[in-house]
Amino acid sequence: MSQFIIEAVYFLTALLFIYGLKRMASPVTARSGILIAGIGMVLAVLAAFLYGFDVREAAQEHLTMNVALVLIALGLGLGWAWYSGKKVAMTDMPQMVALYNGMGGGAAAAIAATELFSGNAQSHGVVVSILAVLGGLIGAVALSGSLIAWAKLDGRMNGVIRLPAQQLINLVLFLGSLALGAYIVASGIEGGISFPLIALFFILALILGVLLTTPIGGADMPVVISLYNAFTGLAVAFEGFVLQNPAMIIAGTVVGSAGTLLTLMMAKAMNRPVSNVIFSQFGGDDGSEDGDIEGTMKPADASDAAIAMYYASKVIIVPGYGLAVAQAQHKLYEFVKLLQKQGVDVAFAIHPVAGRMPGHMNVLLAEAGVPYDIIHDLEDINEDFPQADVAIVLGANDVVNPAARHRKSSPIYGMPILNVDMARQAYVVKRGQGKGYSGVENELFFAENTSMVYGDAQKVMVQMIEAVKSLG
Structure with a gap:
């Protein structure tokens, strides 16, 4: 009878794992999917305990000691995971x-x-x-x-x-x-x-x-x-x-x-x-000197960029790792709500490898409460950039570099990128003039329709919010 119960629990566990994973495929149902899969894992652990009590008599002599060791391991693991999971910052999520x-x-x-x-x-x-x-x-x-x-x-x-x-x-x-x-x-x-x-x-x-x-x-x-x-x-x-x-x-x-x-x-x-x-x-040497890139970096004030977006019809936002480092996602969404109140059509564009782990930007925006229906993947939004009045990049680099389209000597050549350079006006929020993680110079920064807003993303967003509020 106990063997039947164990097999039944394992079967239920399998169903919960598969159903939980299916729900994780959508940001809307991901949280419940994690809970469902977690319940499945708890049942799997209980089934393992039942199996331990059901083994042949020859193995029973060390059963008490083994169960005690398992309980100690579970206690230590659960305690450490709970503490570290509560403590970890969003920027540290990839390494966790x-x-x-x-x-x-x-x-x-x-x-x-x-x-x-x-x-x-x-x-x-x-x-x-x-x-x-x-x-x-x-x-x-x-x-x-x-x-x-x-x-x-x-x-x-x-x-x-x-x-x-x-x-x-x-x-x-x-x-x-x-x-x-x-x-x-x-x-x-x-x-x-x-x-x-x-x-x-x-x-x-x-x-x-x-x-x-x-x-x-x-x-x-x-x-x-x-x-x-x-x-x-x-x-x-x-x-x-x-x-x-x-x-x-x-x-x-x-x-x-x-x-x-x-x-x-x-x-x-x-x-x-x-x-x-x-x-x-x-990364490293992209086979070109900085002098090969035409144009110059043009600085702009955060307030000027904010006002340009406030009076725009369509704005596309490209988040990157710099946004996570600055922990500016909440201020960003506060700014977005001000734009939406003005009637601006705002959308987020997510590159598959933006950030430091799969889905990093999606998790970041979800934490700030950004609605899922305005967050779009590369293939769904790339054609919209030419119709955007303003595109703003917050901490991204390689995923918006036009060199990927034409510079064959670049290590990112051929990589699909977000077409930020095709927007009527682009703003790039960046702490300095350094290259991205790949070490490749970004041609977008030198484009005629691009302006650089230098500074920490958190501080820049505060300045943008203040500028927009002063208009109302």
């Missing part, structure tokens, strides 16, 4: 996502290590042993790679670190890990398990994750985070087969497939294959 994703990969690697060191995986046959090795390899890469991504996003590691013969070193590490994994599987069949080799296998996998991520620049971090999310899901699914846990198999498969699709979509949005993100350096 990277960190949590790394923990998932690390958990899968830990399961693989336990099953391999104990010999349980090998005792269940070749297929289970292979899945344990693959899950351990992928999970370890996701763990160390995600930690490097977190360090880069959190400012603890700056720039890119590229070794001589980097790709050759990575290839040797990858092939070495696979060879060790194959030897571990073969050793299990023959009845002999080499503990030092298993440890070396995981060490090589962790080093591979580090070396895969250190050469990648910050502009590619959204794709990297999504890719490691897919890795984590795949590793969890493999370890679910090893433990014969349906909830892990389903959750891992759903996360892995969703992460893979998102990674491919974001890479497509940048017009770059995923292999180019991983194996090529993005």
Whole structure:
């Protein structure tokens, strides 16, 4: 009877995971989707406890100790997650996502290590042993790679670190890990398990994750985070087969497939294959001197930009990471409501890789209460820019650079961009004249119809609000 209950709970868990993920596809229903999937995870944990009490008698002698350890781990994990989730600032959300994703990969690697060191995986046959090795390899890469991504996003590691013969070193590490994994599987069949080799296998996998991520620049971090999310899901699914846990198999498969699709979509949005993100350096020298760009940067006052938008018919706003850094989303929406009260048609334009993680700008605007119906993706709004009286860019850079259309020597060449330069007038809110995260000079800043509003986005928005209110 208990086995029937466990299977029923796992089946319900699967339904909740899938339905929750479906609701996460829309900003309108995303919050409820997260809650539904969370309920599914709670049920999966309860089912795991039921399974623990239902195991054969031979395993009962350590049951009390195991349950106590699990409860302690759950308490520590829940407490830390609750505290950090409440404390984290919106600007720190990308690195928290990277960190949590790394923990998932690390958990899968830990399961693989336990099953391999104990010999349980090998005792269940070749297929289970292979899945344990693959899950351990992928999970370890996701763990160390995600930690490097977190360090880069959190400012603890700056720039890119590229070794001589980097790709050759990575290839040797990858092939070495696979060879060790194959030897571990073969050793299990023959009845002999080499503990030092298993440890070396995981060490090589962790080093591979580090070396895969250190050469990648910050502009590619959204794709990297999504890719490691897919890795984590795949590793969890493999370890679910090893433990014969349906909830892990389903959750891992759903996360892995969703992460893979998102990674491919974001890479497509940048017009770059995923292999180019991983194996090529993005940014740095764009093959041109600043003098090749015609025009000059023209400064403008925040009040002048605000008045121009106040008397416009249509305004398109492009948010970027600078908006998140300044925590200016609430002031921005306050300004938007003033424009709407005047009868101005206001819309937000979101590039797929704006910010530091997938959907970063959508989350930022949702936190400020911006209605979903005025937030549009690139493909839905790009044709509207020529009809816009004013387009304003807040902290974005590479995603609005016209060089992507025509400068073949630029590393962002071919990447779809938001057509800000086609608006009648463009304003760019920027703290200084520096280049973006990719290190590529932005031609938009020098365009005839572009003016630069220098300053922190929070302070600029306050000045714009004051200027508009003075008109009424």
